[in-house]
Amino acid sequence: MIERSRPIETVEGGPTVEDMLRTVEEMDTPDGYKAELIRGKIVMTPWSKFSYFPPMESLQEQLKAHSPDGHVATFAPFLFSFPSAGRAYGPDVYVVDRAVFKEQGRHGDAENLSLVAEFTSSSTKDVDWQEKLRVYGELVPVYLVVDMQAEEITCFSDPSPQGYRAHKTVSFGNPLSVPAPFDFEIDTTALKTA
Template sequence: MTERDAAMQGLSQAASESLLHTVEETDTPDGFKAEPIRGKIIVSPWPGLRSALCLRALRRQLGAHAPEGHLAEAAPFLFRFPSAGRAYGPSLFVADEAVFEADGRSADGAALSLVAEFTSVSTKDADWAEKLEVYGRLVPVYLVVDMQDAEVTCFCDPSPHGYRSRQTVSFGKPLAIGEPFGFDLDTAGLRTP
């Protein structure tokens, strides 16, 4: 496990913190986000117009079933994962609202109950590999909304070795969302034009 953690970090704690600070201070153009991925600062667009209605449909359902005191949001905030030396700005997240009482532009990833990433050609590999591995150790539910393949995958039940459960459905079919949500997601609103 120690070797795996060291391999994931790739950077010293100080270098990782320095990179996160640089990302927090980066003034990205409107519609873009900056994330430290694989020791580099990656600037990518927020999901495009085609995804706006999908994001809204997903956010409404998740918000209605979120754990008490948690809110569903699509906003340009970074969540830190210090043990992995990473920080990500998910497309959509559900987090303990107490985390938003602090100053700054990044929050502790432990506040998350769910993250959803809408894939794009430029981010798909990170969403399916690096982020899956990092989220799979801590975040109860991870949704990958694959806009290119018109599918959504729910990962749940995190462990030190990653998620223990995975289910994929095509847009339009119901998808069971694990605890702490415990409901069937209606994916009909995720259809792309």
């Protein structure tokens, strides 16, 4: 049997966040791309470059060793929704309450995230530094921006309705302190790709 795409019914007055999430879930995203809800639109962005795998793996392994009880550090391709902001993102690396994976849906609630990390590229840098910083800054305890072009990593923490209240930036090669609920220093030497 051949699979056929189904038309997506629109809702009068425009689609809701749930309508858009359902659309993202039903999309046949081309290989090498992920779909996210950014600025109220469905946006397809390419997955990270192969050369990003070693630094992503290094960060994931370090986070795994210091994650809060019941949380898992991963870079599995899952979407997390921020309903109050009308957004849904698929972070590059993240730490999340393991209980979220017992749900039957295809996206998780962002309230389960304890940390997200985004690795910048020329096509995503502005979204990582602006859009995601604002949205994550209201809810997620720790946000790491791994700026691959500047070879720096910034740790944002202490979220509030106005955004993060604390941040620190270091160049690759220098240790970076990550506050509670992690309380450890990231070895950033493995974040260089060359």
